[in-house]
Amino acid sequence: MPAPGRPRDATIEAKVLRAAVELLQERADDFSMRDLVERSGVSRAAIYRRWPGRRDVVVAALDTNRAPLALSPRGTLLETLRSEYQTGVALLDEDALSLLKQRLIQGLRDPHVQRSYWERHVLRRRTSVLHALRAAQDRGEVRADADLEVVLDLINGAAYYQGVVRGDWNSPESQQRIGAAIDVVFASIRTPVGTDATHGQESPAAP
The missing domain is CATH 1.10.10.60 (Homeodomain-like)
Known part of the structure; x- marks a missing residue:
C-alpha cells in the first residue's frame, strides 16, 4: 500500500x-x-x-469518449446548431456508436445508472447549447417566453430518434432530418419581426 x-x-x-x-x-x-x-x-x-x-x-x-459540446459560431444561432448537430452525428464511428448503444441499454436496465449518468455527465454537456440559446434570447433573437430546456430536449430528441427508432445514426439522410427538425424548432421560438422580444408583444413602432 x-x-x-x-x-x-x-x-x-x-x-x-x-x-x-x-x-x-x-x-x-x-x-x-x-x-x-x-x-x-x-x-x-x-x-x-x-x-x-x-x-x-x-x-x-460510459462517458469515456464524450466531451461537452463546444459550439463554434457559424453565423446565426440556427446555422450554428445545424452545423454542430449534423457534424456531430456524422463523426460517430463504430466505437462511439457501440458505447452510445450501451449507454441506452444500461440506462434502461438500471434507472440509477440512467439518473447518475444524467447528473454527472449529460447536464454538463447541455451547458454550451443552453448558453447559446440564452444569449440569443438576450439579443431578442429568441422569444423571451421560450422554455430553453424544452427546446434543447426537442433538438436532442430529434437526433436520438434517428438512431434509437429509425436505426440510422449518421447517414446523410439522418443528418438532413436533424437539420430539418432544428429548423422547425427554431421557427417556433424565433421572435417575430416587429415584436418586443422582452415582453412578447407587438412593438408600438411596428408598422
Missing part, C-alpha cells in the same frame, strides 16, 4: 475505465467486479478507493 501522502498511480483510473468499456462492448449482460479486476489488472481495493461500486464505474466508463 502506498505510504500516506504518496500520489496515487495516475494510470489506474484509465486502466479500469478501459477495461470497463471493453467488458461493456463485449457482453450483453453485466460484468462483475471480479471481471473488472481480472481485465484491468487493478486490485479491488484500488478500484473501490476511486469509485463506491460497480455502478459508478459503469457510469464513468
Whole structure:
C-alpha cells in the first residue's frame, strides 16, 4: 500500500475505465467486479478507493469518449446548431456508436445508472447549447417566453430518434432530418419581426 501522502498511480483510473468499456462492448449482460479486476489488472481495493461500486464505474466508463459540446459560431444561432448537430452525428464511428448503444441499454436496465449518468455527465454537456440559446434570447433573437430546456430536449430528441427508432445514426439522410427538425424548432421560438422580444408583444413602432 502506498505510504500516506504518496500520489496515487495516475494510470489506474484509465486502466479500469478501459477495461470497463471493453467488458461493456463485449457482453450483453453485466460484468462483475471480479471481471473488472481480472481485465484491468487493478486490485479491488484500488478500484473501490476511486469509485463506491460497480455502478459508478459503469457510469464513468460510459462517458469515456464524450466531451461537452463546444459550439463554434457559424453565423446565426440556427446555422450554428445545424452545423454542430449534423457534424456531430456524422463523426460517430463504430466505437462511439457501440458505447452510445450501451449507454441506452444500461440506462434502461438500471434507472440509477440512467439518473447518475444524467447528473454527472449529460447536464454538463447541455451547458454550451443552453448558453447559446440564452444569449440569443438576450439579443431578442429568441422569444423571451421560450422554455430553453424544452427546446434543447426537442433538438436532442430529434437526433436520438434517428438512431434509437429509425436505426440510422449518421447517414446523410439522418443528418438532413436533424437539420430539418432544428429548423422547425427554431421557427417556433424565433421572435417575430416587429415584436418586443422582452415582453412578447407587438412593438408600438411596428408598422
